[in-house]
Amino acid sequence: VPWFTNEPPAALAALNEATGGELARARASGELTGKPYESLITPLTDRRWKAARVLIVGAGPREEYGTDLARRVATAGGAMARTRRVARLAFVLRAGQPDASGDVDVASFVQATAEGLTLGEFHGGSYKTADASLSAPPQLTIAVRDIEDGSPETTRRLESALARGRLLGECSNQARQLANEPGNTLTPRAFADRAAQIVADAGAGVEVLDEQQIADLGMGLLLGVARGSSEPPRLMVFRHQPHGVTTGPVLALVGKGVTFDSGGISIKPAENMDRMKDDMAGGAAVVAAMRAIATLNAPIRVIGVVPTTENMPGGRAVKPGDILRSAEGKTVEVMNTDAEGRLILGDALWYARKLGATHLVDVATLTGAITVALGKQISGLFGTPPWWVDQVRRVADRAGDRLWPMPLAADYFDQLKSEIADFTNTGGRPAGSITAALFLREFTGRLPWAHLDIAGTAWAEETKPYLSKGPSGVAVRTLAELPFTVESWK
Ligand code: BES
Ligand code: MN
Ligand code: ZN
16 A cells, blocks of 8 residues: 555544554654655454555655656565565555646556556566575555546456556566576577567567578678677567558667677676676567567557677677678778677668668667766667657656657767768767767668667666666667557657
């Protein structure tokens, strides 16, 4: 049960009574203030109640309780119940702040709560052989009786919001599972195999191009990055084609799929290099979003493109000063082999256009610089034109992915100047995330394009009540919801 700041126990009088007045006592002593994620667990001594115990989770001031906080409170509550080995959990939905129209949209609270509870089920210890610390996740119920009108139409709406939230939570967890896999189990080939299965099971089209097919397309940037590894690259292509839809927009989702980024010849320092197993989190987000999009049968055509490779310093690896030719024909002087994400995405963005994309979104753990700018909680949002970037931002706001618009300052492109080729792949330290985005823009054919730099947000460095340490599943829900907003695209 979420508990608002300064809530008088009278607001939940029956519950207080069932605890023998324990809630009133905890409130009076200051143990229960309603601060977000604060928790209190106490028995229900009144045997007429079905539940044996109640778990109170702080939910902050009621006027600030929107779907974002509701999602996080649900995650925190679900995770706490799980560590206490609860077998069945009923989450009492409490709607808070009204939306812009002045209504409290109960369905969106139901969806957010289902997402949050599902996110709380994620467990990253998949290779522990004897993990006694964790039981199976509790069986879940969301209780809405007090705040809905009970009409069949409302019930139908809430049930569909519940199913949608559950699916989006599961897809987010699936992306987290993939991002959590180490480089030795999730090679490019293994990533493509697993992704193909995940997306095909949902009924979408899947094609995986091998090294030869990638070479035939002339993708010198992707091949150039792959040269340093003994593992061959792959290019995954997913297609959602709603029945009978042959015109209108084609949304392309493009995700960086570097299964391990050692930096290549411009090798990274040893400290924290293990983290670079998650350099395919953008690709995993695209895979998981494609599953959701196909399952929910989005109304427009959507394609997913995920180039996947290792970035390794093998004897045939690309070297600083080498020149690569992209499938589009543009030449790149590789100044730093660690700026590999933009290279493989350059060819992938071109391919998305070749397949008929009209609108582009890419997601990538692209630059350490974005963490300097925005920290570990907010992803960088770049792109053009502004209405398309705003569209992505609005969707992300509702989906619970925090994004902040960054300037795509065209004059900074000078930092990528090359004496010998069209441009280089690095622009130096200043504005490192902006020059990376400007590099990508060269491959967008000036279509509406948004770029999410998730290098800071894809992996949580420490456990918070609402997000466990490890892969976050960032961007999955934003990508999945975007095609459903096509009505408001310009
Ligand atoms: N995968 C990294 C970016 C990254 C860094 C993600 C830290 C997560 C945490 C990317 O390929 C990279 O190495 N970028 C370089 C670019 C530079 C060489 C221009 C960077 O950010 O240092
Ligand atoms: Mn790199
Ligand atoms: Zn990388």
